[in-house]
Amino acid sequence: MHDHETERLASYADILAGELPGTWTSALLSPDVKDDLAELADRIWDLDLIAALLAEHPLHQAALLSRPDGAQLVILDRHDEREGFLIAAVAPRALPDHAYRAVPEPNGIALEGDDPFLSAKLVTGDLLVRYDSALAQARHNALSGIEPSQSDRVVLTWQPDGSFATAPVDDRAHAVLVANGFVQDPPTGIYRLSGDDTRAQAHALRTLGPQLDALGIGTALRHAVGRTAPTAAPASMPPAPAGPRTPTTRAR
Structure with a gap:
């Protein structure tokens, strides 16, 4: 792979990361890190366009975009006569x-052309919508009792x-x-708030609600199977459990 093509990919990824909603960082995986590329190829979440490409062209280099919540996107070369790149979601x-x-x-x-600003709009309105939905459902399936959140609501499961x-x-x-x-x-990608200190936990929950609400994000509480409903808190806040308790084995 020519150096200028590698630089072109890295530059494109840097700009695209800055144009996507939220906070994204980019990292270039060069041909030298073969093991990392092989591991990444195994996690590309695709059974269509990208899968067909990888069947003919093993991953030689890539740019990886990462979001603080664990979401990742990978940008790949097209291996055809057209300008632009391919972009795919990465499974956790x-x-x-x-x-x-x-x-x-x-x-x-496929990201046609060589304009990361236009590509960002396409990724935001298409791939990211489907990826976030799939991520939420997969995380829900991974941990029994966790209900998938939505972009305008955080579901807290006790x-x-x-x-x-x-x-x-x-x-x-x-x-x-x-x-x-x-x-x-x-x-x-699962977040946990410890229950070891119930006073600190209750304070965190009371603070959390208004902060999310200010961002236009609601909160909802769900109870794990077998739990008794916790003591009710003010309507605008998720209720917090009351009274001391002895911690048991952490749910997995």
Whole structure:
């Protein structure tokens, strides 16, 4: 691969990352990192255009776009006479096989021409919509009791060990959750708020609601199977569990 083609891919990816909604970073995977490229190729979430390409052209280089919530997109060379690139969604590394059952593949798309600004509009209105939906459903399938969130709502699921868990699909929600004590498991994208300190947990939940609401994101509470409903809190806030409890094995 010629150096100028590699530089062209890297530059295109940098600009595209800056034009997509939310916070994205880009990284170039050069031909030297063969193992990383092979592992990435196995995680490309596509059974259509990209799968057909990879069957004929093993991944030689790629640009990887990453979002703080664990979402990733990969930009590939087209290997034809046309200008532009291909872009595909990447499946999370650590989700179990059953998480993908009945989840439609968010198949990749072709980015015609060499204009990352126009490409960003296409990716935002097409691939990202399907990818975020598939991600939410896969994360829901991976962890029983977690209901998939939507871009305008964060669903908090109260777990048997007293923690709260959620799988948001919005980059804005990621920042608010982390600021309020939720810890993300990067391989799966699941966020958890520990229940070890119920006072701190209740305070985090009361703070979380208004912050999300200010962004136009609602909150909803769901109870894991077998739990008794927690003590009700003000209507605008997700209710928090009351009273001391002894932590048990963390739900998986």
